[in-house]
Amino acid sequence: MDNYFGKPGATTLHETIESYIAGQMVQESGVSSGNSNSEGSVYEAAHDEASGIAPQSGSVFDDFYDASGNPSEGSIPNGGQGSIKVKEGDRKAKTIWSYP
Incomplete structure (x- = not known):
């Protein structure tokens, strides 16, 4: 990040x-x-x-889904998947954490 x-x-x-x-x-x-x-x-x-x-270097956003592929806010439900990413302007987003 x-x-x-x-x-x-x-x-x-x-x-x-x-x-x-x-x-x-x-x-x-x-x-x-x-x-x-x-x-x-x-x-x-x-x-x-x-x-x-001491501010963080930038902002993060989550991209979480339940087991059926529906978006999930704030957490990954049982059987779901997701990632946390960083993005700035037009630059390509970078994944900094993913599950599973």
Whole structure:
């Protein structure tokens, strides 16, 4: 992702800062956050704060499908498949993760 956008290390720095901020938030509250889909998750707040300090190198989009080939938003259902890609302007999209 960073190589695609020409910003080596940007996303690693973002993710490191984001996890540090999330850790501070849960230590202060005394309550575990759970994943980004969990009620009460600190993910969005930590992500937003980290983005102001060290933005990711660019944006990603998902391309997920269920077992019947129907589009699925946000997750891959049982038996489904999908990928996460990066794209900028007219450049060809690049797959950075796929399943299965």
